[in-house]
Amino acid sequence: MEPSSFAGGPAQLVLTASIARRYYVDGRSKVEIADEFRLSRFKVARLLDQARSSGLVRIEISHPGAIDLDLSARLQEALGLRRAIVVDTPEEDPAALRLQLGKAAADLLSEIVTAEDVLGLAWARAVTAMTEQLTSLAPVPVVQLTGALTRPDVDANSVELVRHVARLSGGPAYLFYAPLVVPDAATARALRQQPEVADAIGHFESVTKAVVGLGSWEAGQSTLFDAMDDKAREQLGRRGVVADISGVFVSADGEPVQSRVTDRVIAISAAQMDAIDEVIAIPYGMAKVEAVRVAVRSGLVNGIVTHTPLAKALLDEVD
Amino acid sequence: MEPSSFAGGPAQLVLTASIARRYYVDGRSKVEIADEFRLSRFKVARLLDQARSSGLVRIEISHPGAIDLDLSARLQEALGLRRAIVVDTPEEDPAALRLQLGKAAADLLSEIVTAEDVLGLAWARAVTAMTEQLTSLAPVPVVQLTGALTRPDVDANSVELVRHVARLSGGPAYLFYAPLVVPDAATARALRQQPEVADAIGHFESVTKAVVGLGSWEAGQSTLFDAMDDKAREQLGRRGVVADISGVFVSADGEPVQSRVTDRVIAISAAQMDAIDEVIAIPYGMAKVEAVRVAVRSGLVNGIVTHTPLAKALLDEVD
DNA sequence: CAGAGCCCTGCTCATATGAGCGAACCCTGA
DNA sequence: TCAGGGTTCGCTCATATGAGCAGGGCTCTG
Known part of the structure; x- marks a missing residue:
């Protein structure tokens, strides 16, 4: 899978971004998210997988100090x-x-x-x-x-x-x-x-x-x-x-x-x-x-x- | 908890970073990580929590296209x-x-x-x-x-x-x-x-x-x-x-x-x-x-x- | 139009995970 | 020395999650 390639239109894109934020930033569980967005938890999991593999969600480990x-x-x-x-x-x-x-x-x-x-x-x-x-x-x-x-x-x-x-x-x-x-x-x-x-x-x-x-x-x-x-x-x-x-x-x-x-x-x-x-x-x-x-x-x-x-x-x- | 404040010395810091990378980047499960680092899975979970709340792990949602x-x-x-x-x-x-x-x-x-x-x-x-x-x-x-x-x-x-x-x-x-x-x-x-x-x-x-x-x-x-x-x-x-x-x-x-x-x-x-x-x-x-x-x-x-x-x-x- | 593949969906069941708890282990001050 | 408060640790058990599968709808082809 190519990083930064994402199939689907803007609405799908924004939905995925919303879910990614709920999950990664707000720390909600997939079940909760599925509930909120009226999706199955499987769908949520798949969207999150897609978000990660397409490079939509970027996780970086950094630190304000001098140590890399x-x-x-x-x-x-x-x-x-x-x-x-x-x-x-x-x-x-x-x-x-x-x-x-x-x-x-x-x-x-x-x-x-x-x-x-x-x-x-x-x-x-x-x-x-x-x-x-x-x-x-x-x-x-x-x-x-x-x-x-x-x-x-x-x-x-x-x-x-x-x-x-x-x-x-x-x-x-x-x-x-x-x-x-x-x-x-x-x-x-x-x-x-x-x-x-x-x-x-x-x-x-x-x-x-x-x-x-x-x-x-x-x-x-x-x-x-x-x-x-x-x-x-x-x-x-x-x-x-x-x-x-x-x-x-x-x-x-x-x-x-x-x-x-x-x-x-x-x-x-x-x-x-x-x-x-x-x-x-x-x-x-x-x-x-x-x-x-x-x-x-x-x-x-x-x-x-x-x-x-x-x-x-x-x-x-x-x- | 202050973002970007982290208690503990550099070794702890690097350990946490290693674990964070294993978890977020490599996608391993906490049990596997615990096994690898000879820690309890609870310890791993706590370190990951700490990594997130201290701002050590930063998750950002972005996208190469024109849509924010x-x-x-x-x-x-x-x-x-x-x-x-x-x-x-x-x-x-x-x-x-x-x-x-x-x-x-x-x-x-x-x-x-x-x-x-x-x-x-x-x-x-x-x-x-x-x-x-x-x-x-x-x-x-x-x-x-x-x-x-x-x-x-x-x-x-x-x-x-x-x-x-x-x-x-x-x-x-x-x-x-x-x-x-x-x-x-x-x-x-x-x-x-x-x-x-x-x-x-x-x-x-x-x-x-x-x-x-x-x-x-x-x-x-x-x-x-x-x-x-x-x-x-x-x-x-x-x-x-x-x-x-x-x-x-x-x-x-x-x-x-x-x-x-x-x-x-x-x-x-x-x-x-x-x-x-x-x-x-x-x-x-x-x-x-x-x-x-x-x-x-x-x-x-x-x-x-x-x-x-x-x-x-x-x-x-x-x- | 039938059939073959294909993808998407949601299921089951085993496993991973989190909340909350009590035990052990400090420090610290009397 | 010891009691107390705070912290850390790993446990139990209920819940969340993933792997893999089967059903159904889709397109493409003959």
């Missing part, structure tokens, strides 16, 4: 996600965008974290942006999932991030001072022996909800990539790494990549991340389309907070 | 009409407007006139415009309801109008040559005795559907007013005449006005018009708001074909 609900729902469904929030903003500037996505993610976290949860936080600029917008949180333990990756242009670091959230929440914080990536495996092993680090790692398996960073394995699209030495980049590139999820490397087929470099990273492991019930990432920018696909395919990430252009790209919708 | 269906339906309901067609056109020029309304009215007539009907037509520019747009009609008798009111600037007259429609329809025509208003009652009486006139009048009571002219009793808003002598205008004005429906005068309270002038008019009477099942008028122009109200209040006119501005004015909606 329909797109969110479709993204969630299409990718099989537990959560998807698409913020509809014309913002292009990365910092301003982070602010908006951070707000949405913070609202989401406030909503979904209950007293029974254990929250894990990785280091990422987007996660920092989220914590800055966070105003309330159930009293839960907060666990640091990765070492810090301090950059000269960013004052916040992983530790402050966790401490800040734990203070807000009122729950205990499991945090440590260590870099995300160290020069060799031995150093990493030694650091993991450190009491605070070991303590945090010990809590990884109890984490039920986490917010992580998501990078595309290329220059400027992954803080970790940018911080790595050329040799490591190359090695991981050869292994087919497409995305990094807060230190977990993932190849195009969605499989975690184990390599010598992995041993040098102080962060939650792929297996431990996989065990977490909800893992949320906050990607933005068109360059991350493939990284998001891969992260979702891996099953490690099952929640996304993003913006309209990336969401549409993920759905293969040309804007 | 929603407005038509509302007008029909508000005025208690049998038919209402509102043509949405930006047209201002009266002649072009008549053309558009004529088309809509012609479509309506084609649709609603069945072989069992007897069609009555009065003289009016708008009725002429309709007949010019008419392309098909069930084979019914066509009865002339009023004398002609030929004006120098209008070539068509009442007789041609009826003949044209009867030819289209294939049914018999009952028409006569006489003016709509004559100088005195005696002349009128004499004319009514004329065989063709008497024949047509004899068919008035069998008419089941009619299209009539509707004027506001003021200069330029009623062809009949403009054709009358000052004395008659004055007399009818004193009697409180607000509208004329093809020669039937109606006062502000919706009652037909009987006067000496009435006797000078060769046209269907108020009682005869009242007996017709469907009487359709085609008013346009903001000056006719009160005339339409009165005509509808009188119960004589129960169908309207008009344009958006007048329809909105009738519904007291400021544009």
Whole structure:
């Protein structure tokens, strides 16, 4: 049936419109409508079917706020996600965008974290942006999932991030001072022996909800990539790494990549991340389309907070 | 409940949007949805209620053509009409407007006139415009309801109008040559005795559907007013005449006005018009708001074909 | 004009749905 | 700590609704 084709004359048309309004807008039952218009309820049902299939009645799901609900729902469904929030903003500037996505993610976290949860936080600029917008949180333990990756242009670091959230929440914080990536495996092993680090790692398996960073394995699209030495980049590139999820490397087929470099990273492991019930990432920018696909395919990430252009790209919708 | 206010966080919001889409767009049942989302069907129903009342789901009735269906339906309901067609056109020029309304009215007539009907037509520019747009009609008798009111600037007259429609329809025509208003009652009486006139009048009571002219009793808003002598205008004005429906005068309270002038008019009477099942008028122009109200209040006119501005004015909606 | 298809209508019966109810679960203030 | 008010949840049962079907009127064709 063609949308917007309607057989019958104007009177039929107006009758159908009347009935559609009674039904959809006024919320009357078909029996009542049939009664009012002296029709059988079957006739009313058929006219309503016709009204919908001919496009006479248009139903749209919208919302005055910044969240594109329909797109969110479709993204969630299409990718099989537990959560998807698409913020509809014309913002292009990365910092301003982070602010908006951070707000949405913070609202989401406030909503979904209950007293029974254990929250894990990785280091990422987007996660920092989220914590800055966070105003309330159930009293839960907060666990640091990765070492810090301090950059000269960013004052916040992983530790402050966790401490800040734990203070807000009122729950205990499991945090440590260590870099995300160290020069060799031995150093990493030694650091993991450190009491605070070991303590945090010990809590990884109890984490039920986490917010992580998501990078595309290329220059400027992954803080970790940018911080790595050329040799490591190359090695991981050869292994087919497409995305990094807060230190977990993932190849195009969605499989975690184990390599010598992995041993040098102080962060939650792929297996431990996989065990977490909800893992949320906050990607933005068109360059991350493939990284998001891969992260979702891996099953490690099952929640996304993003913006309209990336969401549409993920759905293969040309804007 | 405020429209566009929604309690709950973004996840709830997206969940509700998902469910709304499943229900309204995909047409799934609430039980199926409940099953899919692991909710009770009651919860689903409540979320849907909330989605509607919070304005998250917006249902609009529209139609690509020229007819504003929603407005038509509302007008029909508000005025208690049998038919209402509102043509949405930006047209201002009266002649072009008549053309558009004529088309809509012609479509309506084609649709609603069945072989069992007897069609009555009065003289009016708008009725002429309709007949010019008419392309098909069930084979019914066509009865002339009023004398002609030929004006120098209008070539068509009442007789041609009826003949044209009867030819289209294939049914018999009952028409006569006489003016709509004559100088005195005696002349009128004499004319009514004329065989063709008497024949047509004899068919008035069998008419089941009619299209009539509707004027506001003021200069330029009623062809009949403009054709009358000052004395008659004055007399009818004193009697409180607000509208004329093809020669039937109606006062502000919706009652037909009987006067000496009435006797000078060769046209269907108020009682005869009242007996017709469907009487359709085609008013346009903001000056006719009160005339339409009165005509509808009188119960004589129960169908309207008009344009958006007048329809909105009738519904007291400021544009 | 008979018959074959076709569409439109309203029916039956199984299923979906809504109104209203009581239980459980908060908060909140004493 | 506990009582009270308000809120949310899922139940029961009566009602509304949909799928599918059969009858009747229509057109088209031979």
